[in-house]
Amino acid sequence: MSSRDVVFESKEVTLLEILDRVLDKGVVISGDLVISVAEVDLVYIGLKALISSVETMERLRGAPFYGPMQEPN
Amino acid sequence: MSQEVKTDSPGDFxxxxxxTRDSLPKRIAANPQNVEKGLAKLVLTLIELIRKLMEKQAMRRIENGSLSEAEVERVGETLMKLENKMVELKQIFGLEDEDLNLNLGPLGKLL
Amino acid sequence: MAAYIYGVIDSNDRLDAAMTGLKGTLLRNLPYRDMGVILSDFDKRIAPITKDHAFEHEKVVERLMEHFTVLPFRFPTVFDNEEGVLSMMSARYDNFTDNLRRLRGKMEFGIKVIWPGDKMRMRLTPDQNSSPLLASDTPVKNFLKKKFQEYQKEKKIENEAEARIALVDGFFDGLAAEKKLEKLKTENLLLCAFYLVEKGKQEDFRQAFERLRSSSGEFKYLFSGPWPPYNFIKTANS
Known part of the structure; x- marks a missing residue:
């Protein structure tokens, strides 16, 4: 049986197809650069919004970003 | 209706x-260990882009004969020096050619 | 409350069922004039940005696609609050109206083609007639000669690629409202094509792929879809 008769569905390729669309395409509100702080991506919308986003993130995380990274409990 | 992804050759794809995943970091991890390397990658990728564009321009003009002898010499010498400098810089920052691969999408045609 | 966005839809009604988003968060439709923004509260459950979340996010968008026309947002898009979302909607309303109209009833398919680009490059012999400008034997001239030979080789490859791509694209003639072709993204990745296909033509499109797949021995093909129209969102500047 030739390999041409067998069609594979590959999980890894599917994931790449999804990531390519979802991470880079669609409606883009922010600029092209994302700065990651303490491994949390912050979408760069503009400096003022960025600063308030950091505050929002800090509230949600329940901890400020400016100290050393704590291990999650 | 869920989507299908089908191919005979998943490994090749x-x-x-x-x-094709951009090595130009869209996300710059701003921590002390790799901020230097991340920025070096960014800067060198952009320089490589410009250098390759310049090379291609020069080739086009050589092809249609629109450069004088003297201009060919000057352009050639400059391109040589640029290439050598880039080799040096890549070595200093421990970056390979693949690290500086900029996926330009529709702009890719420029290169 | 921070808002996590899935997409804009062509309806301002409340969402029917209790549709859930990532990690069981509740989805709601924030109305804006004749459209709406599908969003959820952004909380600690969904805060880490991971591949799994991207995957789940996509599944939510696909479920929405079954009932509405959806303009999917890039992942992740988070606004500080609903005011920010409404302000964005006000700025982009006309653009979203155009996009929704264009994309209604259509879905995206992807076709990728691999060809033996590296082998083809190796088979190419350099042109013996170089440019008269590069005649003499100096280091600069020799440097340029090498570059020039590479350049000529690349041109040959590109021309061959254009021809093959036209052949592949030909299989889908008349089946797509719009298309986007990304050519030679790598040496061997000849084509990444995106097609916007209306519901009625999707079966024909699938069959066209099957015909393509059986056509050439050396090439390799990949089919994916149907997707929400990620590659066909037109921004105001495009």
Whole structure:
């Protein structure tokens, strides 16, 4: 049986197809650069919004970003 | 209706698609260890882009004969020096050619 | 409350069922004039940005696609609050109206083609007639000669690629409202094509792929879809 008769569905390729669309395409509100702080991506919308986003993130995380990274409990 | 992703050759596509993922960091991890390397990658990638564009321009003009002898010499010498400098800089920052692969999408035609 | 966005839809009604988003968060439709923004509260459950979340996010968008026309947002898009979302909607309303109209009833398919680009490059012999400008034997001239040979080789490859791509694209003639072709993204990745296909033509499109797949021995093909129209969102500047 030739390999041409067998069609594979590959999980890894599917994931790449999804990531390519979802991470880079669609409606883009922010600029092209994302700065990651303490491994949390912050979408760069503009400096003022960025600063308030950091505050929002800090509230949600329940901890400020400016100290050393704590291990999650 | 869920989507299908089907191919006879998933391994080949995995390999090629991994290469297309931009090595130009869209996300710059701002921590002390790799901020230097991340920025070096960014800067050197952009310089490589410009250098390759200049090379291609020069080739086009050589092809249609629109450069004088003297201009060919000057352009050639400059391109040589640029290339050598880039080799040096890549070595200093421990970056390979693949690290500086800029996936330009529709702009890719420029290169 | 921070808002996590899935997309804009062509309806301002409340969402029917209790549709859930990532990690069981509740989805709601924030109305804006004749459209709406599908969003959820952004909380600690969904805060880490991971591949799994991207995957789940996509599944939510696909479920929405079954009932509405959806303009999917890039992942992740988070606004500080609903005011920010409404302000964005006000700025982009006309653009979203155009996009929704264009994309109604259509879905995206992807076709990828691998060709033996590296082998083809190796088979190419350099042109013996170089440019008269590069005649003499100096280091600069020799440097340029090498570059020039590479350049000529690349041109040959590109021309061959254009021809093959036209052949592949030909299989889908008349089946797509719009298309986007990304050519030679790598040496061997000849084509990444995106097609916007209306519901009625999707079966024909699938069959066209099957015909393509059986056509050439050396090439390799990949089919994916149907997707929400990620590659066909037109921004105001495009």
């Amino acid at each position: 995995l390999e090629e698609l991994e290469k």
